[in-house]
Structure formats: C-alpha cells, structure tokens
Amino acid sequence: xxxxxxxxxxxxxxxxxxxxxxxxxxxxxxxxxxxxxxxxxxxxxxxxxxxxxxxxxxxxxxxxxxxxxxxxxxxxxxxxxxxxxxxxxxxxxxxxxxxxxxxxxxxxxxxxxxxxxxxxxxxxxxxxxxxxxxxxxxxxxxxxxxxxxxxxxxxxxxxxxxxxxxxxxxxxxxxxxxxxxxxxxxxxxxxxxxxxxxxxxxxxxxxxxxxxxxxxxxxxxxxxxxxxxxxxxxxxxxxxxxxxxxxxxxxxxxxxxxxxxxxxxxxxxxxxxxxxxxxxxxxxxxxxxxxxxxxxxxxxxxxxxxxxxxxxxxxxxxxxxxxxxxxxxxxxxxxxxx
Numbered sequence: 001x002x003x004x005x006x007x008x009x010x011x012x013x014x015x016x017x018x019x020x021x022x023x024x025x026x027x028x029x030x031x032x033x034x035x036x037x038x039x040x041x042x043x044x045x046x047x048x049x050x051x052x053x054x055x056x057x058x059x060x061x062x063x064x065x066x067x068x069x070x071x072x073x074x075x076x077x078x079x080x081x082x083x084x085x086x087x088x089x090x091x092x093x094x095x096x097x098x099x100x101x102x103x104x105x106x107x108x109x110x111x112x113x114x115x116x117x118x119x120x121x122x123x124x125x126x127x128x129x130x131x132x133x134x135x136x137x138x139x140x141x142x143x144x145x146x147x148x149x150x151x152x153x154x155x156x157x158x159x160x161x162x163x164x165x166x167x168x169x170x171x172x173x174x175x176x177x178x179x180x181x182x183x184x185x186x187x188x189x190x191x192x193x194x195x196x197x198x199x200x201x202x203x204x205x206x207x208x209x210x211x212x213x214x215x216x217x218x219x220x221x222x223x224x225x226x227x228x229x230x231x232x233x234x235x236x237x238x239x240x241x242x243x244x245x246x247x248x249x250x251x252x253x254x255x256x257x258x259x260x261x262x263x264x265x266x267x268x269x270x271x272x273x274x275x276x277x278x279x280x281x282x283x284x285x286x287x288x289x290x291x292x293x294x295x296x297x298x299x300x301x302x303x304x305x306x307x308x309x310x311x312x313x314x315x316x317x318x319x320x321x322x323x324x325x326x327x328x329x330x331x332x333x334x335x336x337x338x
Contacts, residue, residue, distance in 0.1 A: 036087070067095070069085075080124070091173075
C-alpha cells in the first residue's frame, strides 16, 4: 500500500483472527518483516508488532523481506536463490541465499551490478525486480513464487528462531522524507472560487502532482477541459493564491467528479470541502440528479470526506489504479443523490 497502512492494519488483524477463530489471548509469539521495503510500510508494520508485543507481553522476531521471499520459493533449501526488490531509481534491494542460508548481507545495488552477483550461474530469482535482473543476465531463471513476502512464510521462519530483545527496521537507503511543509493559515471565509480556463493548466498540473502518484500532465488537463460537458473550479485564498481545484463532467442529468486535488500546504484547511460544497450546491439548479466519483480503495481519508457529503458506495472497478510501486488497487465508485 502506498498510503493508509496505519488505518488498515488493525482491521486486517481483527479480520484475520476472526477467520482463524482465535483471539489475542491465543497468541503465543509475534513475527514481523523488517524491510527492506517502503519506509512507511516498514515503520507502520514494525511499530504495530512492537506495540502488540509490549501490550501482550509476547516475544517478537523480525524477518527480512528478502529472506521471506527467498523462503517462499519451492524447495528453497536445495537451491541458490537471488531475492530482489525493485528499489526504483534503477536500483534494487538484493541478497543471495544458498540452500536456505544467506551467502551475503542485504545490499542496495544498481540493476546491472545486482544481476551480475551470480556470475554466469543459473540461479532462480524472486521478487519485484526479477524481470529487471533477467533482462540484464539471461542465466537467471524467473521463479514462480510470490514476489512479495507471505505472512505464513514469515511466521514459519520466525518459529525457528529465538525471540529478539530489540527488533529494528532494515533500511538500505536514506529516507526520501523532507521537512513537512508548514500549513497555510486559511479561514473558510477567505476562500474564493473562479472558473477554470486554459490559462490555469500549468497551475492545476502542479497541484495535482502534489497529491497523486500518477498525476495528470498539463496536456491531460488541457485535453479534459476541451471535452464536452467538462468544467472546473479553482479555489484560491489570500492574495488570489491557488489552493485546490475540481474538474467535473455533466451529461444527461448526471455529474461525474473527474478529479479533485489540494496543494500540500493547504491540506486540512477545508479546501476540498469548499470545492465539494460548490459543485453540490449548484447541481440541483442545473438539473443534476446524481453525482458520481471514483476513489482508490486505500484512500481512506478521501472516502471519509465523501461520506460526509452523502456519497455512498455503489460499485467497484477491479485493479483500476496502478501506483508507482506497481501495486494495483480497486476503484470504489460512490454516488450522491441530489
């Protein structure tokens, strides 16, 4: 998940226990993956594991994600396995395992160097970087095992180990996080609206890039504005400063919200609510009976906002969104009746 880990994890744990017919009182030990991987995923998962270990007074074992995917390969204890995650920027997290044991520590390498770790040997490769490495070294063989860690494999590996006094995250790269942008001091009464036009495309593209992993380009936005029934509203604050926008399309008495985006430093300042009120308030006057939108299944903050405005789930599009890490997520279709 690119986002929403902390909100989703407790519900996933509760559902898993319920499906297994167990309660927290039945747990005797805990295991967690410790990376390498996405910084947010590692931090949230490890923090939750530590919290449960402390609250339940249980032993905790950490397993690297590279070891977990290597152990997911069939008969991995009889093979040499190259485990590799795509770290982006033409780099991979990689580790070589021989008959179930690591033959080197986890490393962050460029794609070419990682592919040549095995020399000319025919070695099975597993992980999200598998195809990248096979393209560089034809001696490598693609594994049919899962490219992502399996909780059952993590548990099996942990059961063979002693509990650890301190379980630490494994980071092979410095975090990309930057100092948080100070939020603007915006009062709802200071917000103003204007109709979007072709001159705003660059501004809209910049705002969109601050909120989406696959943002719309200037060309995408300009093309949308030329489509029949499409119009947009731009919210501005002090000194006519652009803060957020919404694009909608009307057809046959129905309205679709194509996208809504807010500048990073204007988040949690009611800008999105201001835009939603504007398009909902005028909908009835324009003969609009229903308003539709789509939102990623893992964007919990947006879903909660839409529910406050009377939107309810009415459908789902499977694997509609693809994030930068290659993960696919369903689109939840929501409907508001005017």
